[in-house]
Amino acid sequence: MAKRIDDLKVIGNKRLNNDFFILELFAGTNIADFKPGQFAQVRIDGSKETFLRRPVSIHDVDYENNTFKILIQIVGKGTKMLSGLAEGDLLNIIYPLGNWFTLPEKTEKVLLVGGGCGIAPLLFLARYFKFNGFIPDILLGFRNNARIIEFEEYSKIGNVFITTEDGSVGEKGYVTSHSVFSTQKYDRICCCGPETMMKALAAYSKNRNIICEVSLENLMACGIGACLCCIVDTVKGNICTCTDGPVFNVNDLKW
Amino acid sequence: MAKRIDDLKVIGNKRLNNDFFILELFAGTNIADFKPGQFAQVRIDGSKETFLRRPVSIHDVDYENNTFKILIQIVGKGTKMLSGLAEGDLLNIIYPLGNWFTLPEKTEKVLLVGGGCGIAPLLFLARYFKFNGFIPDILLGFRNNARIIEFEEYSKIGNVFITTEDGSVGEKGYVTSHSVFSTQKYDRICCCGPETMMKALAAYSKNRNIICEVSLENLMACGIGACLCCIVDTVKGNICTCTDGPVFNVNDLKW
Amino acid sequence: MVNLGFSIGDLHFKNPVLTASGTFGYGSEFDDFINVSRLGGIVLKGTTLEPREGNLYPRMAETPSGMLNAVGLQNKGIDYFEEHIYPRVINYDTNVIVNINGSYIEDYIALAERVNKLKKIRAIELNISCPNVKMGGMVFGTNLDSSREVTREVRSVYSGKLIVKLSPNVTNIVDFARVVEEEGADSVSLINTLLGMSVDVAKMKPSLSTVTGGLSGPAIKPVALRMVWQVANAVKIPVIGIGGIMSASDALEFILAGASAIQVGTASFIDPQSSVKILEGIESYLLLKGFSDITEITGFINRTT
């Protein structure tokens, strides 16, 4: 799957709440073949402090209209800049990068878990699973009401469960304490979110022999395997999150 | 005259031609007391390569509407950035800076000469002279037709003479070769433009005992006399263009 | 309320924000923008025994996140300073520090003796690191023996606080810090500019009249911070961090790495109010993090790593 570098046109910038927004990009008629879990390296122009590109997951792909989306949480200078992009602006982007979540080989009950901006890759992943015959349950965790992003699209695909830390929506607490874990039995968990959350799910899964894949958000310089900055310590030694990941089976991680 | 640092609102950005544009800024009801020849240091945001502020002359002041204008020629990264400012944007600016052209003490025949972006301070200067009873002749030099900027406003104040290097408008050649120098006798010449032009006028003036003031465009870091980067070699030694200038009597320069 | 003060020996500074020599004139250039007396101290433009015209124009070039300068210590000399600048500058309610420079050791000694008589100047910064003069300056600051000698000689005639300003253009800055500490320096400040250069590609010639010049601004911050951290871990005297500090966060990097105070340099050109903003930002940070005294965070990273 060839990597590309393109100036893609922004065709939409939708603000979800104070912290999150979605950019929709026109990918052209020869749109790339994306896999769920892959990411892109976007260039940040217009700030003296943002030298490097920023990695963002592929949030959703629309092969009919040749567009794809990225969902971004504003955390610093670069994401702030991106939030200011308007329809018609060009975004320089290297994509698609990295590996992807594996598709089950046999019938499996699948749970997708996302926290914070970690929900970004899950929409495309959910679609992909459904397309391949696996209807996933989807568990999303937010800090509070104000941080919630619309989950309508997810609901169209599978059952959606919500937690908020303050209990304002869904169950109160962290995703890891959601009742779904006691009422359901999953064969596979796919997860993206804060490291503590992923570690907790990894431990849970390992104890129960559940297949668990997580998507890591290590700091990256190049995103294409050239700098060796994004490494993660695995049973195979230090390997690159950007090429050997971002998706890892938790059994390979030294967690 | 106290210097200020303010975020001023852009209330207009008018493109004059490919290379020149005018920004109009709202200065608030306590608008500063500007003198012709003074300049401002504008901050350039949004480029990794523009670290320092950029000096620009005060082009025109409207005390009735509490606005002032800067006329800018796009020559590099910073001026390019500024050209993209839109109504409502804020511009961080330190002003008013430097000295100004001196007002004649007795009746004098005055010629203002500008070349390229050196015409910038002349509009406000012309207005100021007229207000004080001296109607100046105004000689403006441009490379060619495409570079000409509208000189209607100048024509309202005094006689305007034009040269273009290709003769497409006005007399052909450089300002220094304009016929006005053979037909008129001036007591004072105020000049801003390329160094070669100013040096030629300085020589002309010195030979004829004409008072000649020029506005220099030395590279500046601070604009407020703190860095000593903008010096010019004068009969008084190295002095700062930003505080002792930008306007100098040519007799003080070692030209 | 948080305590921001620090001391060099018995000389107290009300807060750790100073301004760097050559970037703050004699203070008055900034009167329209800030209340200079709010600062912990100001270091004046480099002074020499005799007046100096400095280098030829052009003396400045912009670089990525920084600038090169080749001012070359232009100043009116110590006589003029005593007569015209000293009487004015001491009206600020802050520590006023004179940055002294010479071509020969004798110059430094003579200058230190002169400043020693100015009762309201309670500290000098010995600049042995100026890269923009042919003689003296960095030549002293990049040679251990000369650094030792000039510090010793100045120490022997100067009774106020002696801050030695170190050059970053050396293999091991810690050696220099140790040597000047041994010779009685009360504090070290670092870094002066890195020796750099730029070429005007369109004109096919060097951007500066002197070809090389001193690099300052955010570009040099990582190098400055590394050196401050190294030095703070090697000497007992207070370390003053300098180099590319544009914001409170930048200043805090230095303080967390071990600097007792910082100097704001090139930032004052971009925003003449930066020094005061940095001061306010440091205070907010301490409040936010629940500290009541800046010394609680000085060198914090060295306690945990």
Add this chain to the structure above:
Amino acid sequence: MVNLGFSIGDLHFKNPVLTASGTFGYGSEFDDFINVSRLGGIVLKGTTLEPREGNLYPRMAETPSGMLNAVGLQNKGIDYFEEHIYPRVINYDTNVIVNINGSYIEDYIALAERVNKLKKIRAIELNISCPNVKMGGMVFGTNLDSSREVTREVRSVYSGKLIVKLSPNVTNIVDFARVVEEEGADSVSLINTLLGMSVDVAKMKPSLSTVTGGLSGPAIKPVALRMVWQVANAVKIPVIGIGGIMSASDALEFILAGASAIQVGTASFIDPQSSVKILEGIESYLLLKGFSDITEITGFINRTT
């Protein structure tokens, strides 16, 4: 048509644009973006005798117009290189240069002997300037005697072109260039990264697991350029300029200052096509200025100033 070629001894490079070690992997990472064979040469990721895991995460921090890295020479060792990388990388129609590293002189010698047998590798870059390893690396490159010794020993066993990569973390880089030239180096490349540091103020700890790391990117360009200019005026062997080159204009600064060739480093992370764009930009510039051979502008500023 303009001639862009240059030579190190009898080794010809079709153009002066190379890629810098550790920023271009083994070339294949860039196959999707550029035709690697268009480049004058590629310098591969630093190689050691034994496999190395490098430093702990985090190894990277962004800085103003630059970045810090603390990779620490992670690589699979020379055995793996010979078996898996060498056969692949020699398919590029360009000069492939191996960057060799060691903890002891013996390591460098052993590596050079191994590479000497790889007939399609016609040059090595001797890295005595890596700041990110505890032993070897910069320790060699910041000591004149060690630099001399390691160059001499490697020279005695290596018959291809020997490029020595110099460290900028020294007082006088010219001394180092002269010493390695004396010992038979065919070329010098400079600069490696400047030793820098950054602190995460929110977390109150160093940004890198190793505290200090190597600074690269546009921030270091003025320092790199100054050093290249100094060295080019002091040695007769070709000088390869490295440091913060992002554009053709940046590359031309180095060439005008005396570099025979340049290496593109960190720029490849921001734009994987930069090397080729720089190559094209250099060609356009020569055409525009009316030159027919790049050597007409190599060191141009030194002829006029």
